[in-house]
């Protein structure tokens with residue numbers, strides 16, 4: 001356990017709160033305190049709290065899920081008064097260790113749901129942030145909030161709510177009844193237009209509960225969008241032991257992350273906000289432009305690394321990057337395909353962003369898994385690669401790397417790599433019809449997969465021919481030989 005009383009006696013190399021925690025009170029409530037929140041928003045807030053007049057902007061962490069992991073997290077964080085350690089690893093050189101102090105209260109909702117609602121109704125809470133995961137928004141494939149989800153249906157039926165949307169709606173109802181201003185709702189999940197997504201979900205729930213209240217929420221609550229970035233891996237028992245050995249602390253809830261951090265936020269808050277711009281947060285009206293760069297560069301190159309990389313026999317990101325075939329493929333994709341088509345914000349250099357990305361991927365401390373990045377590729381590829389593919393083909397550009405990626409994804413569905421090793425394929429959106437297309441001896445038919453629908457590539461004879469040829473070559477000679485030829489032909 002980290003003991004708050006011993007903060008001042010930590011070794012000088014360990015960062016610690018640069019403010020008096022005893023004076024800090026919560027102004028932000030965060031729903032679902034995952035590792036990412038602790039490595040990202042809580043770190044920015046740790047800096048904000050050192051600014052004069054900001055002691056009212058501490059974080060109240062709230063765990064919502066009634067599962068063992070969340071009970072253990074609550075016990076750990078409450079036992080340490082919200083303190084925890086973060087090791088931030090640069091791609092090379094010495095990691096930075098810090099004890100973060102911005103979470104000043106922690107509540108586990110299933111243990112005391114009324115306490116959570118009472119705190120969220122408190123006028124001191126002016127912003128509610130969320131990282132409830134992509135699935136936590138409870139949206140179907142058409143973007144509609146699922147009112148028939150069992151947990152949502154239970155909340156709608158009455159009693160104290162348990163879901164994030166039930167809890168926020170009830171807290172807002174109480175605030176309205178008491179004449180208290182509402183809080184801003186700020187989603188920090190990795191979703192396109194996350195402000196719009198959380199607004200749609202909350203309003204859908206509220207309308208089903210109380211149409212009049214929903215009208216008030218729509219008129220009064222702000223839902224700014226934001227773009228968040230910092231690779232924060234899960235912490236298993238071995239990581240926990242390793243981190244504590246490295247820091248010399250006895251932390252019940254240590255985390256680690258890369259040193260890179262970015263937060264770009266739309267400046268639309270309905271009840272004040274801390275001066276985050278003074279600690280590195282960018283405020284803009286053009287979150288979409290940043291989001292586009294992130295999706296088409298970071299997320300798309302993750303896909304470009306993952307499907308070819310797995311077929312080549314790689315499983316870990318930085319080890320894949322040590323393979324010159326993968327590194328060169330990514331460099332070419334970013335600088336020749338994705339990068340030139342971007343409408344990047346003026347403050348952003350796409351070339352620098354690319355170099356930084358490649359260096360982040362080479363970071364040996366992160367150990368991210370290619371199979372984790374690959375999972376549900378059929379949902380991710382359309383979000384991350386489709387726009388670039390369509391633009392490249394439309395402009396008559398060099399489509400070869402994208403045709404190769406789609407060929408690799410189709411071959412990846414077989415679950416066996418160049419070396420004959422089998423790997424698990426987690427593709428909930430790939431059904432029987434897709435599997436039949438991927439198995440058809442007419443290899444071009446694979447472009448009919450649901451994941452590639454509407455991309456505009458199947459209508460392009462040159463793209464179709466290259467895709468089929470890459471698939472044939474992967475089957476006959478392997479992905480490595482195919483990629484080697486592709487890179488040689490391009491260079």
Ligand code: NAD
Pocket residue numbers: 031032033034035036037064065070131132133134135136137164188189190191228229230231232233234
């Ligand atoms: P995590 O597993 O550490 O935490 C996820 C939290 O969400 C847990 O507290 C869990 O109980 C809660 N949760 C899960 N389903 C929920 C639901 N239906 N309703 C409410 N709470 C729910 O994961 P993490 O690394 O903190 O990532 C969380 C999210 O943060 C991601 O889904 C992503 O949107 C965003 N993000 C993560 C990273 C990263 O590198 N980890 C980077 C950028 C953005």
